[in-house]
Amino acid sequence: MSKSIDVTDLNVYYGDFLAVEDISLHIEPRSVTAFIGPSGCGKSTFLRTLNRMHEVIPGARVEGQVLLDGDDLYASGVDPVNVRRNVGMVFQRPNPFPTMSIRENVLAGVRLNNRRISRSDADALVEKSLRGANLWNEVKDRLDKPGAGLSGGQRQRLCIARAIAVEPQVLLMDEPCSALDPISTYAIEELIADLKNDYTIVIVTHNMQQASRVSERTAFFNIAGTGKPGKLIEYNETATIFTTPSVQATEDYVSGRFG
Numbered sequence: 001m002s003k004s005i006d007v008t009d010l011n012v013y014y015g016d017f018l019a020v021e022d023i024s025l026h027i028e029p030r031s032v033t034a035f036i037g038p039s040g041c042g043k044s045t046f047l048r049t050l051n052r053m054h055e056v057i058p059g060a061r062v063e064g065q066v067l068l069d070g071d072d073l074y075a076s077g078v079d080p081v082n083v084r085r086n087v088g089m090v091f092q093r094p095n096p097f098p099t100m101s102i103r104e105n106v107l108a109g110v111r112l113n114n115r116r117i118s119r120s121d122a123d124a125l126v127e128k129s130l131r132g133a134n135l136w137n138e139v140k141d142r143l144d145k146p147g148a149g150l151s152g153g154q155r156q157r158l159c160i161a162r163a164i165a166v167e168p169q170v171l172l173m174d175e176p177c178s179a180l181d182p183i184s185t186y187a188i189e190e191l192i193a194d195l196k197n198d199y200t201i202v203i204v205t206h207n208m209q210q211a212s213r214v215s216e217r218t219a220f221f222n223i224a225g226t227g228k229p230g231k232l233i234e235y236n237e238t239a240t241i242f243t244t245p246s247v248q249a250t251e252d253y254v255s256g257r258f259g
């Protein structure tokens, strides 16, 4: 169910402002790709174009092409809601529905998609998704308690369970560990390593060690100055980006000289 992503000549706008310019890249199925680069260079903006979340902002639009296993996400007649079902997203701040039970949080996306589901199928799906997110053992005795009662790291894994419950093909993660302590961060990294057997994963991270630990390929984005568009500077095997990048700006960034 994991799918490839092909982006060609993508420009991303907020009204008249060109935020991200001329991106082309290919992402393999069953892989982890890291997006790195200084704040404001358009990583989140670009990520959101991969599941058509960008266009929910008034005036926001894209030019160019995004293909999921060869199918154009932006072709006329494509339902963006369906795109977002196939390409799930996990955000920086874990955002479970606080008053909803753990069980209902896992099922929230499925219910939103209007899928009718029997009690026993729902139970099975809740267990499978929580096991998939490495959270089952910690919460199995309190599935009817509110999601708000969990720790930050558990809440983020709950959000991952909610994302995988709808069985997406791609999982986008925008700095999923930036609000977490090192132990929770480690748990999420372990989880990403498991999930890549089934999903195409794209992760934005400011943590260089994390990028080198979890990803096979890394894309470095940069911006020439305020008001200028973000660009993809270099995209390669993660080991190459961190040891022998071909662009000076990449070298400067990964070695901590700026950004």
Ligand SMILES: Nc1ncnc2c1ncn2[C@@H]1O[C@H](COP(=O)(O)OP(=O)(O)O)[C@@H](O)[C@H]1O
Pocket: 014, 019, 037, 038, 039, 040, 041, 042, 043, 044, 045, 046, 057, 227, 230
């Ligand atoms: N909703 C928005 N409306 C207008 N401009 C935005 C919006 N979100 C982000 N931007 C602008 O787009 C550029 C890229 O931002 P962003 O994608 O958040 O960068 P990053 O994730 O790399 O920090 C920045 O100049 C930012 O101010």
Ligand SMILES: [Mg+2]
Pocket: 043, 044, 045, 174
């Ligand atoms: Mg961002």
